[in-house]
Amino acid sequence: MVLRTLQTMGPQHGFGLAKRIEQISSGALSLNQGTxxxxxxxxxxxxxxxxxxxxxxxxxxxxxxxxxxxxxKQIEREAAGWARxxxxxxxxxxxxx
Amino acid sequence: xxxLRRLQAMLRSGRLDRDLDDEIAxxxxxxxxxxxxRGMSPREARDAARREFGGVTRTAEIYRERRGVPWLENxxxxxxxxxxxxxxxxxxxxxAIVSLALGVGAxxxxxxxxxxxxxxxxxxSHPEELVTLYRxxxxxxxxxxxxxxxxxxxxxxxxxxxxARSSVEKVRLAxxxxxxxxxELISGNYFRVLGIARAIGRLIGEDDNRTPHxxxxxxxxxxxxxxxYGGDPGVVGKTVTxxxxxxxxxxxxxxGFRGVEVDRQPDLWAPVMMRDxxxxxxxxxxxxxxxxxxxxxxxxxxxxxxxVLLKQYLNTVYGSNPVAAFxxxxxxxxxxxxxxxxxxxGLRERFGTSLEVLLAxxxxxxxxxxxxxxxxxLARGAARRKEISLRVSLGxxxxxxxxxxxxxxxxxxxxxxxxxxxxxxxxxxxLVAFLPEPFEVEPDVTVLAFTAxxxxxxxxxxxxxxxxxxxxxxxxxxxxxxTGASPRSGMRxxxxxxxVAFSVVLVALAGLFGHSMSRLRSVAVxxxxxxxxxxxxxxxxxxxxxxxxxxxxxxxxxLEAAPGVSAVSYGFPGPFLHGSSQATIRVIGAGNEPAxxxxxxxxxNLQLAGPRFLTTIxxxxxxxxxxxxxDTAKSQRVAVVNQAFLRRYLPNEPRPLDRQLAxxxxxxxxxxxxxxxxxxxxxxxPKPTVYIPAVQSDGTWEPSIVVxxxxxxxALIATIRREGGQLxxxxxxxxxxxxxxxxxxxxxxDRLLATVxxxxxxxxxxxxxxxxxxxxxxxxARRSREMGIRVALGAARASVVWMVVRDALVLVVAGLVLGxxxxxxxxxxxxxxxFGLKAGDAASFAVTAGALLAAxxxxxxxxxxxASRVDPAAVLRAE
Numbered sequence: 012m013v014l015r016t017l018q019t020m021g022p023q024h025g026f027g028l029a030k031r032i033e034q035i036s037s038g039a040l041s042l043n044q045g046t047x048x049x050x051x052x053x054x055x056x057x058x059x060x061x062x063x064x065x066x067x068x069x070x071x072x073x074x075x076x077x078x079x080x081x082x083x084k085q086i087e088r089e090a091a092g093w094a095r096x097x098x099x100x101x102x103x104x105x106x107x108x
Numbered sequence: 109x110x111x112l113r114r115l116q117a118m119l120r121s122g123r124l125d126r127d128l129d130d131e132i133a134x135x136x137x138x139x140x141x142x143x144x145x146r147g148m149s150p151r152e153a154r155d156a157a158r159r160e161f162g163g164v165t166r167t168a169e170i171y172r173e174r175r176g177v178p179w180l181e182n183x184x185x186x187x188x189x190x191x192x193x194x195x196x197x198x199x200x201x202x203x204a205i206v207s208l209a210l211g212v213g214a215x216x217x218x219x220x221x222x223x224x225x226x227x228x229x230x231x232x233s234h235p236e237e238l239v240t241l242y243r244x245x246x247x248x249x250x251x252x253x254x255x256x257x258x259x260x261x262x263x264x265x266x267x268x269x270x271x272a273r274s275s276v277e278k279v280r281l282a283x284x285x286x287x288x289x290x291x292e293l294i295s296g297n298y299f300r301v302l303g304i305a306r307a308i309g310r311l312i313g314e315d316d317n318r319t320p321h322x323x324x325x326x327x328x329x330x331x332x333x334x335x336x337y338g339g340d341p342g343v344v345g346k347t348v349t350x351x352x353x354x355x356x357x358x359x360x361x362x363x364g365f366r367g368v369e370v371d372r373q374p375d376l377w378a379p380v381m382m383r384d385x386x387x388x389x390x391x392x393x394x395x396x397x398x399x400x401x402x403x404x405x406x407x408x409x410x411x412x413x414x415x416v417l418l419k420q421y422l423n424t425v426y427g428s429n430p431v432a433a434f435x436x437x438x439x440x441x442x443x444x445x446x447x448x449x450x451x452x453x454g455l456r457e458r459f460g461t462s463l464e465v466l467l468a469x470x471x472x473x474x475x476x477x478x479x480x481x482x483x484x485x486l487a488r489g490a491a492r493r494k495e496i497s498l499r500v501s502l503g504x505x506x507x508x509x510x511x512x513x514x515x516x517x518x519x520x521x522x523x524x525x526x527x528x529x530x531x532x533x534x535x536x537x538x539l540v541a542f543l544p545e546p547f548e549v550e551p552d553v554t555v556l557a558f559t560a561x562x563x564x565x566x567x568x569x570x571x572x573x574x575x576x577x578x579x580x581x582x583x584x585x586x587x588x589x590x591t592g593a594s595p596r597s598g599m600r601x602x603x604x605x606x607x608v609a610f611s612v613v614l615v616a617l618a619g620l621f622g623h624s625m626s627r628l629r630s631v632a633v634x635x636x637x638x639x640x641x642x643x644x645x646x647x648x649x650x651x652x653x654x655x656x657x658x659x660x661x662x663x664x665x666x667l668e669a670a671p672g673v674s675a676v677s678y679g680f681p682g683p684f685l686h687g688s689s690q691a692t693i694r695v696i697g698a699g700n701e702p703a704x705x706x707x708x709x710x711x712x713n714l715q716l717a718g719p720r721f722l723t724t725i726x727x728x729x730x731x732x733x734x735x736x737x738x739d740t741a742k743s744q745r746v747a748v749v750n751q752a753f754l755r756r757y758l759p760n761e762p763r764p765l766d767r768q769l770a771x772x773x774x775x776x777x778x779x780x781x782x783x784x785x786x787x788x789x790x791x792x793x794p795k796p797t798v799y800i801p802a803v804q805s806d807g808t809w810e811p812s813i814v815v816x817x818x819x820x821x822x823a824l825i826a827t828i829r830r831e832g833g834q835l836x837x838x839x840x841x842x843x844x845x846x847x848x849x850x851x852x853x854x855x856x857x858d859r860l861l862a863t864v865x866x867x868x869x870x871x872x873x874x875x876x877x878x879x880x881x882x883x884x885x886x887x888x889a890r891r892s893r894e895m896g897i898r899v900a901l902g903a904a905r906a907s908v909v910w911m912v913v914r915d916a917l918v919l920v921v922a923g924l925v926l927g928x929x930x931x932x933x934x935x936x937x938x939x940x941x942x943f944g945l946k947a948g949d950a951a952s953f954a955v956t957a958g959a960l961l962a963a964x965x966x967x968x969x970x971x972x973x974x975a976s977r978v979d980p981a982a983v984l985r986a987e
Contacts, residue, residue, distance in 0.1 A: 024135075043161065043162030044135065045132075053174065072134060073134040
């Protein structure tokens with residue numbers, strides 16, 4: 012989700028990402044915002060996003076995350092994976108009918 | 109990939125922490141703004157933002173854990189903490205490190221020596237298969253005769269190969285400049301049996317060892333080849349002249365092979381057949397036998413077989429000898445089958461037992477120092493109870509506490525090991541300087557590994573116990589009482605008692621060796637060794653008596669005329685530890701008395717003496733006169749006897765100078781009585797000795813020349829060398845040495861033991877005193893309230909002082925109870941090294957007990973003084 016958000020929104024800082032995810036899932040996912048940061052760390056460690064310090068809209072110093080090329084590839088891989096899963100599941104469900 | 113990032117993150121954790129804080133702060137600020145925009149008050153906004161975020165600290169912790177390598181970071185942190193702690197408590201750290209350095213250092217030094225002398229295998233193939241046959245009994249120890257070797261070599265059922273070799277000896281190499289090299293004579297199969305390859309050329313083989321004096325070939329050692337010829341392959345075919353015998357170099361042995369003798373390394377090898385002197389004579393003992401046993405044949409089997417073989421051989425050679433006494437001495441010889449893989453070593457023979465004793469002693473020193481450090485660590489743990497309780501209440505697990513305590517111990521152990529290794533280097537050099545032939549001892553990987561191992565062991569030994577003990581703290585109690593009462597100081601007291609016990613053993617050993625040494629020094633040598641230099645002349649075997657006496661007498665005349673020389677004489681054998689020559693004599697009865705004789709099993713020492721030999725060496729004549737120039741080959745046969753002789757053969761004789769002896773076919777008049785001289789060394793009781801003028805005996809022998817001078821020994825030695833150089837070159841002049849030095853050297857082992865023993869004894873005593881002080885002081889502090897009450901109730905201050913001192917003495921006595929029996933057991937093990945003492949030497953043990961008790965009292969002094977000054981009012985107030 013983070014990766015996709017970054018893909019659509021472009022470089023974002025942690026707060027912005029948290030807000031956006033909340034928004035998109037229409038409040039269905041309400042995690043503690045803090046849990047985002049360890050997740051961001053893992054994505055950064057895997058090389059799918061890169062972080063850099065910058066200045067936010069409200070003139071604050073914040074860390075911005077950007078999708079890397081490896082990250083873009085990862086999105087495609089995961090999207091394909093999800094699609095396949097959905098297809099298989101729907102076949103099962105259709106059969107059951 | 110992520111693993112790499114994690115390691116990187118570990119190194120930059122400080123900055124990354126700050127970054128995270130900033131990031132989270134920014135996040136919270138932005139959320140706050142949002143809430144404020146919705147109309148909340150600043151305070152409400154801040155709280156709501158925090159709630160929305162979740163646990164900040166928790167998030168940060170999860171983040172950090174995920175970011176780095178947790179256990180490594182924990183370890184690094186604990187290490188830093190331990191380091192800081194040690195730096196803050198300098199006294200404790202210093203005491204601990206010094207204790208450990210002594211234990212570890214001493215251990216490493218002795219182990220280096222032991223390994224070099226006793227454990228290192230020869231660089232040959234399958235050293236475990238090698239055995240040496242060590243002959244004991246008459247005529248020297250270790251080597252045997254060549255005919256004996258040939259008998260052993262027939263036993264191909266037991267051995268894959270049997271080698272004979274001479275010992276490594278100096279030979280003179282002629283050339284533009286004469287040099288002295290070490291030579292070993294070997295049987296033809298030497299290199300083959302040992303499995304040594306060649307470097308260049310070829311090696312000596314069986315065909316080079318068939319006919320006496322017919323194989324003038326030599327093989328050089330690799331080291332000598334490099335040193336002297338710079339590794340030039342053209343050395344093959346060159347001629348070297350060793351002791352006037354030309355030898356052709358046929359090859360060089362492989363690199364790394366240095367012979368089979370640990371103490372001495374040959375520079376060149378020549379066949380046994382080239383020996384200058386008797387080869388096949390059964391009475392010539394010079395050949396060491398080294399054999400490679402067949403796989404499947406045990407040493408016990410070989411020992412049994414050799415015992416039988418030796419009996420048969422001795423019977424063949426000596427069974428028909430007419431002289432019964434000679435025969436019985438010959439038949440008493442034995443063969444010991446020993447491990448050959450560790451090489452032959454004269455030093456090991458002399459010092460092996462002592463080194464083992466020292467090794468055991470240093471193990472004790474290590475234990476004592478570990479006990480000492482454990483005590484220090486325990487004391488520190490007690491002092492930090494409050495801090496530890498705090499940590500426990502904040503959630504530290506027992507495992508983490510033990511780990512942290514162990515870190516401190518390991519840091520101490522590491523520091524102690526570093527200091528110890530330095531001490532070991534220095535110590536090893538000092539020890540080697542003690543040995544008569546100092547040899548190169550390089551510290552090698554094994555020794556360093558050993559040091560590392562005992563370091564870790566030491567760290568665990570003194571760290572684990574206290575660590576477990578300290579972590580078993582009850583948090584609440586610890587917080588309440590802080591550094592005050594500790595429910596059990598039992599462990600500390602037990603440790604100190606153990607330490608005292610170890611010290612008792614060490615001090616007792618020091619006392620025994622010291623006492624033995626003083627006994628040795630008090631033995632009267634029988635002559636005045638100071639200012640006497642001794643050396644020998646060696647002539648070619650072929651020279652007759654007349655050819656020998658000429659040069660000898662000329663040399664003596666020249667020396668007598670030299671400045672600074674008071675007297676010169678000669679004799680055979682030499683005056684101190686030059687062997688002995690024996691004879692059977694009869695004492696001719698006076699009048700009708702039955703004649704005393706020793707034709708049974710006794711031998712009398714026979715000493716050939718030049719004119720004024722006894723006065724030159726400074727022996728005191730009790731009656732009559734010395735051998736004089738007036739005793740010539742044609743004058744009456746005379747002899748001087750020593751007092752041991754009188755005691756044995758002429759007891760109660762009022763006028764020994766009237767008596768006569770029969771030696772062989774000669775009748776000899778006793779013309780003088782001299783005091784007993786310790787010709788066979790200090791440890792041997794002087795035997796009955798008869799001194800006969802050398803000119804009145806036959807036979808060829810190497811004269812031992814003694815020079816007494818009024819000037820410094822170095823000047824005398826220079827004079828001797830100068831005059832000796834005037835002799836014909838076929839005569840070898842051995843190295844002149846002060847007799848005093850020979851005497852000192854014969855006591856080397858005892859000096860080594862006494863000195864090192866004393867050192868360890870003092871160290872052990874000091875450690876015990878320090879340990880006792882710690883525990884007694886602690887105990888006194890704990891009972892200060894009780895003491896205050898006693899004084900307040902009217903007790904004399906002296907009684908309070910006695911309380912403290914008694915505490916120390918109780919610990920010492922407990923240690924003595926454990927240590928004295930152990931010391932006695934140890935003493936019995938080393939009894940063979942002592943002189944004039946039994947293992948249960950009361951004096952040494954009494955001194956030991958006294959020393960430890962004194963240490964206890966000394967340790968109690970300071971706490972006792974503090975106790976005597978206790979102010980009852982202050983103590984009661986602090987309740």
